Amino acid sequence: MLDMLVVGGGYVGLSVALAVKQAAPHLSVEVVEAAPQDAWKKDPRASAIIAAAIRMLEVFGIWERIEPEAQPITKMIVTDSKTADPVRPVFLTFDGAVEDGRPFAYMIPNVAMVGALRDACAKAGVTIRHGLRATGLENSPAAASVTLSDGTVLSARLVVACDGVRSKLRDMAGIKTVTWDYGQSGIVTTVEHERPHEGCAEEHFLPAGPFAILPLKGNRSSLVWTERTDEANRLVSADDLVFEEELERRFGHKLGPMRAVGDRRAFPLGLTLARAFVAPRLALAGDAAHGIHPISGQGLNLGFKDVAALAQTVVDADRIGLDIGDLNVLERYQEWRRFDTFRMGVTTDVLNRLFSNDLSPIRALRDFGLGLVDRLPGLKSYFIHEAAGTGGGAERPRLLAGQPL
Template sequence: RACDELGVSIRQSTVVELFKSGDHSVAVTLPGGETIEARLLVACDGVRSRLREAAGIKAVEFDYGQSGIVTTVEHERPHGGTAEEHFLPAGPFATLPLKNNRSSLVWTESTYDAERLVKEDDFIFEEELERRFGHKLGRLKVVGGRRAFPLGLTLARDFVAPRFALAGDAAHGIHPISGQGLNLGFKDVAALAETIVEADRLGLDIGSLAVLERYQTWRRFDTFRMGVTTDVLNRLFSNDIMPVRVVRDLGLGLVDRLPSLKKFFIRQAAGTPGRTDPRLLAGEPI
């Protein structure tokens, strides 16, 4: 509705065949030869972005050898709106509350085991699930389909090119541990919007590299920091090596006993806006 009121056209079920950036605009070619011209093209087409590749932007990629099983489960007792994450030797196991007595599940296993589990019948899958989920919410039942997605770390070397910008998973793909990928995407969109709006108010060309580099500078360090953090956390928790377990347990115990440090980690996990974050994240107009 908002797009209709603002005169923003939406094209669904289509792809970008190619695009070419010029001095004053970018020409985007759709199937059938139709061409759209704009001042800026923003690619948000996922971690295996075709547009990122077409723009000639390289990415650092690392395969964890893990896959995330995604499905929805129904349980007898209410979840109380609580999300949980358990750190198991194969990887994190997270439950996210949905409406009624349902939870969304992100279950990390080795790629081999994940692919095997999604192919099992419901009885075996639910038995394996119950071993990790526990019995506190009663009997579990898988509802809907289940899929396994390979996990890895992908960081674009550049977020921008002339008249072109990356946002969301097209710019970065991180491990789902602590669920920070969505927060990074929100920050990208808010920072890009603020950059574009302020440049337009000053009469600047929103697609120029000089304008877009402000967005890149704003977002690249935070993205790199979060990518490294999730990588270290995954390596720290996804193993059962005794010395690492001892250090890990001592660290968690220390955090639990220091309220200020505990609050810091809670704010980070919740995506609470900081002083340098875009104003939209704090609900402020731009």
């Protein structure tokens, strides 16, 4: 019987397995992932990783490997306008470091992150099984048993579900969700441009939804473009000329001519919040626990916060001789993470509804609010520290403060 079985081999699943195994090498930890062994090498996407999560990667000992591929986000500007407006007035800017000269976030290619996490897991002694899905879940007083798609049954004192927003393990455990669809999709791709971005990220609030362009290494940027679902599907399937014309209509020419160089994908957007994060012998983490709108860029980073809190809960319980899968132990993790997740889910929902429309009175109100924040340094500093995960308030897990477990 295993001590911990993680179902899902993305950022969150690999990170929680690594965090627990590094801090408690005597625990047996395995990861099961649905994708084939080398599928991660073909992922063209990049993700914005906040400063607090970078501290966790430093504790893991993998940041030095990732850093050469990472692009610091040194500045962010926010605009609000109509698609056809010739000028996009800037209402809010963020710049500067948050702690120890560190930028508030980095853009990191998924390939660099996942490759480093997988190698560190192998070095720590975490076994990874590829190309397998969870098809069954049964509980007993001492363990949970997961049936895999090849018929294998694995038992563990604790099962961690990191199997995405449509989590099968969550459903099999009977955990209900609060869910609704925004009628929007997020277009994700990579673009090349003539002029350097100088580490500046931009978010333009347009009537159909936020349009974000995030800096990558070189004269390249990652695009996260929200549109109504039917329009997003049209743009993804359009030829390059049409796509780039629509891109220029929304972003303009400040970086010179732009060319889409990556695969274009559209992902449906909605809100999914699990009503519980734990069940007997089971903990949810990452998208299995929460799926939010990308308007704040916090979705993946919420998952890293789950990792830090769950790993600390498990390791601390093991050190004092408690059963790491006991529901009383797991309740601490749930209490730690559920309110923050609910707060972020509500915040992104309100922001999306507030900014994804073209009503003049609402536009005037939100532009006044953005301008007010921009003119109040203390309030602006609070927001940027919260976004970077370095703010005060609730207890921060040790990993997010750069402290080992």
